Amino acid sequence: MVHHRRGRGRLCPCLRARDGGASRPAQLTAAFSAPACIGDTGWVNQAADSLSLRRAARVFFDFGSPRIIVAVLAAAIAGRVAIGGWSWWDLLGPAVVLAAQPFTEWLIHVFVLHFRPRTVGRVRVDPLVARKHRAHHADPRELSLVFIPLPALAGLVAGVAAICLAGLPLERGLTTLVTALMVLCTYEWTHYLIHSNYRPRRALFRYVWRAHRNHHFRNEHYWFGVTVHVADHLLGTFPERGDVPVSPTAKTLGVRQAA
Incomplete structure (x- = not known):
């Protein structure tokens, strides 16, 4: 034998x-x-x-987006530690970021990633992130399409940093920025892991894994969360799988490819 x-x-x-x-x-x-x-x-x-988590992590850092996020995160942590001046107020910014995260994720997914091309005057409006997301739905197994496109990531990180550092005292701003970058890295890691061949071993990850796969392979109009589904539950987009039909546009998002 x-x-x-x-x-x-x-x-x-x-x-x-x-x-x-x-x-x-x-x-x-x-x-x-x-x-x-x-x-x-x-x-x-x-x-x-x-796929083991160790090997999954090695593959994860073969892509540019995670490396950039972690590099900026390390710089933000170093800056925050160097400045010091800790207080209870440091908890406020992270609390706001974490409370907003489910709804931020939902809103971006619905209104930015699923944005349909339209013409305004003679200008066709079709953002890069929406085009890349349609490609991601068309080929969910292509890992390079899982991550935030680098031009969009640069703008996102710069925008978040500007809001945190310009709108708050430096110490609190850096604490908030560190939290936001950790949330962003968690999003990229979770999304990547769902689309890799890692199989869930814990109930929490099995829950988000199954929901996101329903979004791709059952119906793209539901299950918009990736790391958390609080907004889906509150806004009525987390049905039982059998209660919604299989969508014929889950791979195209209802957008015809240009000839």
Whole structure:
């Protein structure tokens, strides 16, 4: 009897051959979406079927968005520690950020990411983030489309930093900025993990994992949260899966591709 054991995260020869000279993120995407196969060592490579958190983290930081967020976060933490002057008021900004997060996530998803192109006069309005999000819905397994586009990320981080640092005393502003960047990093990590081949092992992640997959594969008009679903529950967009029909536009968001 031949005993097949689980692989240790290496790509099977068939995957290496298939990847050719592709970039590392492209290779990793292919590895996650390819079927499992038996390598020349006799081990069953399950990298495509299951993904450890350690390997998931290594892949996560192969992409630009997480590296940028973590670099800015580290600088903000260093600045806050260097300035000092801690007080109970430091809790106020983070509390506001965390309370607003479910609704911020919901509003951005509904009105920005699902924005439909329109013409104003002779100008076609179709923001980059909306175009990238439609591409993400069309191909949810493509990891490079999971992350916030870098031009949009630069504007987002700059805008959040400006609000925090210009609208608050420096100490409180940096504390609030650190919290906002941690929330942003959590969003990117959670969204990435849902679209990777990591399988939920805890009830909380299984809950957000299932809801987001319903959004992609059941009906794009519901389950708009990614990290939390408080807004979905309060605003009526978290139905039971069987209570809504399968949407024919879940992959296109109702937008026809230009010829």
